[in-house]
Amino acid sequence: MTQEKRESLRIRYEHELFERVLPFWLRHSPDPINGGHFNNLDHNGTIYDTTKHIWMQARLVWMFSKLYRVVEPREDWLNAAQSGMDFLKNHTIRPDGRVFFSVTSDGHPIYQQRKIFTECFYALALSEFGNAIDRASYIKEAILMVEKIWEWADDGTLIGRPALDGDQPSQPLAVPMMLLNLLDEVKTDIDCSSEIDECFQRIKLHVHGRHTFEYVSTQGKQLQGPNGRLVNPGHVIEAGWFIQHMAHRTNNNTMIEMGRKMIRDAQSNGWDKTFGGLYYFYDAEGFSPVQLEWSMKLWWPHCEALYAHLLNYAYTSNLDDFQSFHLTDDYIFRHFVDSKYGEWFGYCDQLGQITHRFKGGPYKGCYHVPRSLLLCWQLLQDWPNQKF
Amino acid sequence: MTQEKRESLRIRYEHELFERVLPFWLRHSPDPINGGHFNNLDHNGTIYDTTKHIWMQARLVWMFSKLYRVVEPREDWLNAAQSGMDFLKNHTIRPDGRVFFSVTSDGHPIYQQRKIFTECFYALALSEFGNAIDRASYIKEAILMVEKIWEWADDGTLIGRPALDGDQPSQPLAVPMMLLNLLDEVKTDIDCSSEIDECFQRIKLHVHGRHTFEYVSTQGKQLQGPNGRLVNPGHVIEAGWFIQHMAHRTNNNTMIEMGRKMIRDAQSNGWDKTFGGLYYFYDAEGFSPVQLEWSMKLWWPHCEALYAHLLNYAYTSNLDDFQSFHLTDDYIFRHFVDSKYGEWFGYCDQLGQITHRFKGGPYKGCYHVPRSLLLCWQLLQDWPNQKF
Numbered sequence: 001m002t003q004e005k006r007e008s009l010r011i012r013y014e015h016e017l018f019e020r021v022l023p024f025w026l027r028h029s030p031d032p033i034n035g036g037h038f039n040n041l042d043h044n045g046t047i048y049d050t051t052k053h054i055w056m057q058a059r060l061v062w063m064f065s066k067l068y069r070v071v072e073p074r075e076d077w078l079n080a081a082q083s084g085m086d087f088l089k090n091h092t093i094r095p096d097g098r099v100f101f102s103v104t105s106d107g108h109p110i111y112q113q114r115k116i117f118t119e120c121f122y123a124l125a126l127s128e129f130g131n132a133i134d135r136a137s138y139i140k141e142a143i144l145m146v147e148k149i150w151e152w153a154d155d156g157t158l159i160g161r162p163a164l165d166g167d168q169p170s171q172p173l174a175v176p177m178m179l180l181n182l183l184d185e186v187k188t189d190i191d192c193s194s195e196i197d198e199c200f201q202r203i204k205l206h207v208h209g210r211h212t213f214e215y216v217s218t219q220g221k222q223l224q225g226p227n228g229r230l231v232n233p234g235h236v237i238e239a240g241w242f243i244q245h246m247a248h249r250t251n252n253n254t255m256i257e258m259g260r261k262m263i264r265d266a267q268s269n270g271w272d273k274t275f276g277g278l279y280y281f282y283d284a285e286g287f288s289p290v291q292l293e294w295s296m297k298l299w300w301p302h303c304e305a306l307y308a309h310l311l312n313y314a315y316t317s318n319l320d321d322f323q324s325f326h327l328t329d330d331y332i333f334r335h336f337v338d339s340k341y342g343e344w345f346g347y348c349d350q351l352g353q354i355t356h357r358f359k360g361g362p363y364k365g366c367y368h369v370p371r372s373l374l375l376c377w378q379l380l381q382d383w384p385n386q387k388f
Numbered sequence: 389m390t391q392e393k394r395e396s397l398r399i400r401y402e403h404e405l406f407e408r409v410l411p412f413w414l415r416h417s418p419d420p421i422n423g424g425h426f427n428n429l430d431h432n433g434t435i436y437d438t439t440k441h442i443w444m445q446a447r448l449v450w451m452f453s454k455l456y457r458v459v460e461p462r463e464d465w466l467n468a469a470q471s472g473m474d475f476l477k478n479h480t481i482r483p484d485g486r487v488f489f490s491v492t493s494d495g496h497p498i499y500q501q502r503k504i505f506t507e508c509f510y511a512l513a514l515s516e517f518g519n520a521i522d523r524a525s526y527i528k529e530a531i532l533m534v535e536k537i538w539e540w541a542d543d544g545t546l547i548g549r550p551a552l553d554g555d556q557p558s559q560p561l562a563v564p565m566m567l568l569n570l571l572d573e574v575k576t577d578i579d580c581s582s583e584i585d586e587c588f589q590r591i592k593l594h595v596h597g598r599h600t601f602e603y604v605s606t607q608g609k610q611l612q613g614p615n616g617r618l619v620n621p622g623h624v625i626e627a628g629w630f631i632q633h634m635a636h637r638t639n640n641n642t643m644i645e646m647g648r649k650m651i652r653d654a655q656s657n658g659w660d661k662t663f664g665g666l667y668y669f670y671d672a673e674g675f676s677p678v679q680l681e682w683s684m685k686l687w688w689p690h691c692e693a694l695y696a697h698l699l700n701y702a703y704t705s706n707l708d709d710f711q712s713f714h715l716t717d718d719y720i721f722r723h724f725v726d727s728k729y730g731e732w733f734g735y736c737d738q739l740g741q742i743t744h745r746f747k748g749g750p751y752k753g754c755y756h757v758p759r760s761l762l763l764c765w766q767l768l769q770d771w772p773n774q775k776f
Binding site: 040042048049050051100103104107108109110111112164165166167224225226287288290292293294295296347349350351353355356357358361362 | 428430436437438439488491492495496497498499500552553554555612613614675676678680681682683684735737738739741743744745746749750
C-alpha cells in the first residue's frame, strides 16, 4: 500500500469516526434526567426503548475514556464517560461484585445474566476511565473485579447452573479471549505472565487445523454435534488481533503467527463467496447451523475483520491480507455505513439487505464501530509500528 | 368452495401427509439402539446430531398416538409412539415431575429449561398415548402433570428465576394458550370450566385492538419497550384456533368470535405484502424488532395459518378467509414442501430463500406439519361439521 493510499484511507476513517459515528452517540444517547446513556436508538437516533443494557453502557464509557486519553482530551468525551461511569457505579453493581445485565432508565435492575461478560465490560470501563482521569482508585477496583472474574470463569460459562451428567463439559472461545483482552487492557504491576500464557493456551485448544471452534472440551477435544462443529468467524478474527496485541507486548512470535493464521483461515472459510460478507456462524462440516441467524451478515465481525486484516498486512505485507482488508472495507461501506444519520446499520440478511433499521440495540452500542475505526486510524498513522 | 375443490384439496393433503411427511419420520427418526427417536435430521434424513430434544420426542409420541386413534390403528404408528413413550418415561422425567429439555441418545440429561413447555408436551404425549391404547394409568399421570404445570405456571415464566424490581411482571401469550391446549387435549371427568374460562380471560388480556401482544402485564396492560409492542403472528393464529376448538365444545360464541378475529388481524398485520409469507415477529409501531430472526418466514406459523384460515372459512364462508387460506397454501407449497425427500423445510429468509436445509432440529420435529395436514384433511372431510 502506498503512503498516498494509506493517507487517503486514514482521512476517510477519520471522517467516519469523528464526524459520522461519535457525534451520533454524543447527540442521541445521553440521558439528561438520570445520567448515563440510552443505547436503544433507532436509525435517526430516536429512543425506542429506555432500558439501559449494561454491556453497552460500560463499552461506551470505555470508548470515550480511550478517545480522551489517546486522541485528545476533549471535554465532551470526558463528560460522556463520566456520566456513564457514575451511572454504572450508582445503579448496576451488586454487593457481591456481580453486575446487572440491564436496568431501567432510572437504574432499577431488570435482568441478571448467568455469564461473566457484563462484569468484564464493567472492569474495562473502570480501568480505562481510571487511566483517562489518572485516578488509581478506579484501576484498583478494576483489578479486583478481574480477579473475581477469573474465579467465576473457572466455574464454567454459566454461573450457578448445575452440571447435568449428559452435558459435555465445554469451553466457549469467548471466555479466554475476553480474559486475554482484560489482561491487555487492565494494566497492573503484578506479573501476569502465567495468566497471559494460560489464555494463549486455552485459545489454542480451539484451533483445529483450519477451523477455530467456538466450543471445545475443557481438554481441547472436538465436541459431538452441531456445537462441536460451530465456528463464529467474527469471534475468531477478534481473538486473532487480541492475541497479536498481547504477543507483541510479550515478544511471543509463535502466538503472533497463530493469531495471523486464525484471522486468515476464518476469513477464507467464513466469507460468503456468492453474496459477500462474513457469515455470523458456519458449520465446519457444511451442515446448516441450528442458529436461525447463522447466514446473516452482522456489522461487528466486519469491524473486527477490517482492523485484523490491516494489522496482518501492516506487519507481513502479504497481499492476500490486503485483499481481505479491501473486500471488508468495500462490504462495510456498501452495506453498513449510513450516510444520512451516521453510525452504521448492524444487521443484513445473507444477500446484504438491511434487516434491522436501528443503530443501537441490546447488543449494538458505541463500541465495535468506533474501536475498529480508531485502531485502523492509529495503525495507518503509525505504520507499521504502532504501540501495543 | 365447491365440493370438487374440497375433494381435490383433501386428496393433495392426504398424499402430502401419508406419503411424504409421515414416512420421512418413520424411516429416519427411530433409534434402533436406545429406543425413542432422533429429531435432528438433515434434508435427506441423515442424523446430524444425536441429542434428543424432548419437546420433539413428546410431540412425535402425541402425533403418532393421535393418528393411531383417529385415522387408523396402524401397527407402525403404534410402535413409533410406544418407543418414544418408553424412552420418555425411562430417561427424561425427574422425581419432582420436571422433565429435561434435552438428553443424550442413551438418555443422560443435557439441559433443563426454566420454562414449563417440556412438561406440557410430556403431558400431551402421556394423554394421547393413553387414549390410543386405552390405558387409564397414562391419562391419570397426564392429569397429575397438568395439575403441577398449573401451579408452576402461576410462578411466572421462568421457574426459579428471582424477580428483580425493575422487571415489569409480564405474561407471555404462550402460557395461557398452552394451558388451554392442555385442557382441550387431556380429558378428565373433573369439571374444568373455571380453568378454561381463566385461560380465555388470560388470552383476552393480550388482545389490544388489532394487535395481540406476545407479552402484557399480568393485568393486561401494554408493557413499555419492544417487548410490549411485539407480536408473534404464528402464536396468535395458533391461539385463535385453540380458542375456537374449546369454545365450540363449551358453546362460547363470544370466544369463537374472538378467536376468528385474532386470526384475521394477525394475518392482515403479519403478512409480508412485498415478498409474501408471515413474519416471525413484528413491532406494532413499526420499529424493527430486536430479534435477529424477526423477518424470517418459518414453517410453523404457516402450518397454523393453513388450518386456522380453513377453519374460519368453513364456519363463516367469508371469502377473505378463503383468500388467506389460498395465499398460505400457495406460499407453503412454493417454499417449504420438499418434493425430493419429503417433510418440509423449516426456515426461509424474508425473500423466501431457504436458509436451513435440515428437516428436523431442536425446535422442528414431527408435529406442526402433520398436525396441520391432519386437521385440514379432517375438516375437508367432515365439512363444515367436525368434532371438536
